[in-house]
Amino acid sequence: MARSSDPTRTRILAAASRLFYAEGIRTVSVDAVAEKAGITKKTLYYHFRSKDDLVAAYLAARDQPNLELFKRWFDDSEGALPDKIAAIFRQLARAARHPKWRGCGFLRTTAELANLPGHPAIRIGAAHKKKFEAWLQTTFEAAGIAASGELARQMLLLLDGAFAVVLLHRDASYMETAGEAARALTTAALARRAKSAAPRRPPAAR
Amino acid sequence: MARSSDPTRTRILAAASRLFYAEGIRTVSVDAVAEKAGITKKTLYYHFRSKDDLVAAYLAARDQPNLELFKRWFDDSEGALPDKIAAIFRQLARAARHPKWRGCGFLRTTAELANLPGHPAIRIGAAHKKKFEAWLQTTFEAAGIAASGELARQMLLLLDGAFAVVLLHRDASYMETAGEAARALTTAALARRAKSAAPRRPPAAR
DNA sequence: CAAGGTATATTCACTGGTCAGTATACATTG
DNA sequence: CAATGTATACTGACCAGTGAATATACCTTG
Structure with missing residues (x-):
């Protein structure tokens, strides 16, 4: 083997x-x-074994590197949480201006194989996005945001929306618009935390 | 002919x-x-003339009906502006639960033909999304929102993100999460209007 | 009004080419 | 020599697009 x-x-x-x-x-x-x-x-x-196998392997190989790249962009950026979130979108906008950029491989594969719901490649794509969402939620939780799950989902929606729209219009500025929306929603969530619970340590993870 | x-x-x-x-x-x-x-x-x-022609005609035929459906959902819903925006997402969530639902035909076609940037079908898809964005902006302008353009883009991003994510996970609840984000951003934009300019008629369209 | 013509609309059968996957055989190396 | 890995050459299916012929409807003109 x-x-x-x-x-x-x-x-x-x-x-x-x-x-x-x-x-x-x-x-x-x-x-x-x-x-x-x-x-x-x-x-x-x-x-x-087959082309389908190869397609699944293609996405599986992109899973970890992609997640790590996003985390690195987040970790290496300056500023408060909303700025660090916006930094991911800013970096992505930069990538999207490269002529070879073609959106998100996971999403495009899903769209292309939408008629084969159980396809292994789609499962891998779904798992990838779930991992990213989970990482976001953990990050928001650590910052003391109560609705961390909902906020993480909203970030994911903005990100994947930007992938789709930027690909459609070939206009990377939508990526920055998404980043601004992400920043605004994160700021608002932080403000709610500050109101409902006085500045304290992040709640123990459970 | x-x-x-x-x-x-x-x-x-x-x-x-x-x-x-x-x-x-x-x-x-x-x-x-x-x-x-x-x-x-x-x-x-x-x-x-060709298969490409047929594909373009397929999307062109969906353009107007799709836009009108969205407008109808908006017009027929109760409540203030943020609720009417959220209503679009609620209706879409309902549609997404139908077993034959396969996301947005425009976005999926774009993803599938991403290697042919100038393809007529992609042009039609881009024009469709631009029309929707323009309608949103007009609507926000009429409500006196200053950053109507940015808000319209954010709504578009949430909507198309929801199309992509719901298709990936086959989980329509993401559509409602997107609706909540859209509602929150619209409410915030309205609040900024109320602050910066006292409640008055919408500014003359220019 | 009838004969013949012309544009529209449709069919059957075909072409050249591509595709996923395989049967069989040869090479390399531990 | 046996297991692993690679190559050539093939199969059966499918696919976008076409050639040649036919049917229908309308129109012109003797």
């Missing part, structure tokens, strides 16, 4: 990742992936 | 609409559309 560190497997995955993200799932043939990886199709089928 | 009221053309478009929305663009073959419409493929090609 091929280990995940297998160099051939890694090469295939790198080729698949670039092609699927750039062109979409259904337009990219297995032959095209094999050629880009510099191997034959049969070798690809030695490492992956 | 076939007029747009042509019954055959209408039948083709109806079949295309149901199939493209349910299954996606690239998975649906022209043969499948022709069969669903009860005609031969050659007849379809008599009425539409």
